[in-house]
Amino acid sequence: MANVEDEKTPGLTRSGNPVSGGIVTRPREDDDQTDPEEYRRLLDVYDSSFRNIAEGEVVKGTVLKVTAAEVIVDVGYKSEGIIAVSEFLDENGEVTVQQGDIVDVLLERTEDREGYVVLSREKAEKMKIWDEVEKAYAERKVVIGRVIERIKGGLAVDIGVRAFLPGSQIDVRPVRNLDALRGQELRMRVIKVNKKRGNIVL
Structure with missing residues (x-):
């Protein structure tokens, strides 16, 4: 009875490894691995392709x-x-921006739990206003604000951020009916500013 040999794929073992001269050769374990130094170099190149921005910085972004x-x-x-x-x-x-617009935003965190950059438009706008208020204070420039409401000792005024206008500073003569000024625009100077405490006195 003739011997029946198993069918074999030429040049391959049963496991699929290539055969060379009767010797089974296996793929090198490091064939698919990147050299650690090369990996770090590529990672550095990748990181350097992005802007160098820090948390707490106001930056420009594209919608x-x-x-x-x-x-x-x-x-x-x-x-x-x-x-x-x-x-x-x-x-x-109404939404004031559309695709392609350039906006100022505050970078609060470089990454949240989902991997997104944490940004704020409102905080960026407030920081810009504070810079303008400090400049107006230093240069003794006039600012324009709208009276929000009457509060103890004077008026709350909106100059982009909330500020305090003492009753004694409203006019050279005492103003008896402060409520009548609500909604009006006034021209004032900043006489005191404390950014850390969020206090502005007009």
Whole structure:
């Protein structure tokens, strides 16, 4: 009875490893592994391709997409940032930005739990206003504000941020009916500013 040999694929063992001269050769274990130094070099190149920005810094970003709930902004970092659309609404509730617009945003954190950059439009705007207030104080420039309401000792005034106008500073003569000034615009000078405490006196 003739011997029947198992069918074999030429040049391969049953496991699929190549055969060379009757010797089974196996793939090198490091064929698919990147050299550690080369990996670090590539990672450095990747990181250097992004902007060098720090937390707490106001940066410019490009609006990539606007949805009903959020605005996606690219600040040139590893990932995009997501900002609530409510930070881009005007007094009538209309969205004030669209795709392609350049906006100033505050970088709060470089990454959240989901890997997104944490940004804020409102905080960036407030920081810019504070810079303008400090400049107006240093240069003794006039600022224009709208009276919000009457409070103890004077008026609360909106100059981009909330400020205090003492009753004694409103006019050379005492103003008896401070409520009548609500909603009016006044020209004033900043006489005291404390950014850390958030206090502005006009």
